[in-house]
Amino acid sequence: MAIYSEEMATFIWRNGETIPWEEATIHVNSVGHASVAGIFEGIKAYWNETDEQLYVFRLQDHMKRFLNSIRMVRYGFVYSMDKLCESVLELSRANEYRRDVYIRPYIFQKGIVRELLQAVPGKETELIIDSWPFTSYRDPDQAIDVCVSSWTRIADNVLPARLKCFSNYHNGRLAAMEANVNGYDWPILLDGQGKVTEGPGACLAIVRDGKVVTPSITSSILESVTRDTVGRIVTEVLDIPFEERVIDRTELYICDELFFIGTGWEIMPVASVDRLPVGDGKAGPIGRAIRKAYGEIVRGIDTRYSQWRTPVWL
Ligand SMILES: Cc1ncc(COP(=O)(O)O)c(C=O)c1O
Structure with a gap:
């Protein structure tokens, strides 16, 4: 049942003017x-x-x-x-x-x-x-300073992070603005239980004792394509162990490396979390290796994984 009348107004107000x-x-x-x-x-x-x-x-x-x-x-x-x-x-x-x-x-x-x-x-x-x-070039030494946000990541039964809709991004925007005004480059959001989820527009992974670890797809994250690509690169190209599991907030403070992963951000290393340096506070070796491999695969310089690349020109 329609709760509004079907009638339209004749005029509307726009930018200081009443127009048809x-x-x-x-x-x-x-x-x-x-x-x-x-x-x-x-x-x-x-x-x-x-x-x-x-x-x-x-x-x-x-x-x-x-x-x-x-x-x-x-x-x-x-x-x-x-x-x-x-x-x-x-x-x-x-x-x-x-x-x-x-x-x-x-x-x-x-x-x-x-x-x-x-x-x-x-x-x-x-x-x-x-x-x-756009131009996909980032300084390989670039690494950003992040904080753990005071905003909670949207939950699956509230506004599912799995759903890629514009509305969801308000959650990330609030967190990013807070990070920004407090002098950080970007935030990491925790879920309602205080577990690590993702950034406003990218998933993340940490390195602990030589193993790459990322939150599972049921951790209030977007089911990221890059996250899947990184999992394949880590295990198949770099031959490094890869684990999907719950990540605690405090693991962010003691991990050896941390990086965001996403189509937009590609592989973006993190230098510090809440002002605690990650590793030696620079882009770490595993993140660098993933970033390099990723850059070569997406562009077809590394000719493996051709099923992931659809050519535009005939
Ligand atoms: C909230 C969020 N998480 C994760 C990602 C990464 O997803 P993908 O790797 O598919 O680009 C994005 C990218 O747009 C995102 O907006």
């Missing part, structure tokens, strides 16, 4: 990002100069997560996995990308804002694929 309701349009980007129910993905494609090829990294895996998020919010959805992946390639060709690119598919419920709260399952949606060039 129909004229209050904004760019589709803004709608998606502003929408409570917006679901999105973050994908990167890497240019390989030697192959003269742009490789989209783990495209199917990102689209699988996108479809899972869409399923959780019960959107009516008409595109297949193949169509989604092909659309990313078509867009990249249309933009004539011959450099590193960030790709942002997002979807939101069509219609007016007040309908969002009615949350009718199967409602028509709008799907956007946006993209923009």
Whole structure:
């Protein structure tokens, strides 16, 4: 049952002006990002100069997560996995990308804002694929200073971290702002039990006694594609033990290395937690090795794992 009348207003107020309701349009980007129910993905494609090829990294895996998020919010959805992946390639060709690119598919419920709260399952949606060039270079010595946030990570029965929707990011934004005003680069969020989860936009791993350890996928984290890639690199390329388990806050203070892992951040070492240096306070050897291997795999310099790279150019 609709709780609002179906009638529309004739005028709307916008930026100091009363204008006809129909004229209050904004760019589709803004709608998606502003929408409570917006679901999105973050994908990167890497240019390989030697192959003269742009490789989209783990495209199917990102689209699988996108479809899972869409399923959780019960959107009516008409595109297949193949169509989604092909659309990313078509867009990249249309933009004539011959450099590193960030790709942002997002979807939101069509219609007016007040309908969002009615949350009718199967409602028509709008799907956007946006993209923009970026440069994937970070100083290998770069390492950031982080804090443990006073904000608690959203729980699965509150606002699931597994669901990649824009609304979830307010939790991380609050934590990031707090970190920022207190002079840290980024925060780490704990769950309701005080156990380590992730950062506002990346998962994390620690190194203890030569073993790489990361919170499990049921630890109020996004099911990160990079986390999976790092697990494979650690065990298969570097031949280092890898463990998924609950991590205590105090392990952050005594671990040998700590790094964030995610599509956006790639592999980002942490120099200190709550002003306690991690190891010797610099990017550690295992994090460096993972970062190097990751950089070579995503770009196809290391030709293994070709199933993870979808070429854009035919
Ligand atoms: C909250 C959060 N956790 C983890 C990740 C890392 O996920 P992925 O490796 O799939 O990029 C992201 C990346 O967007 C994120 O926003």
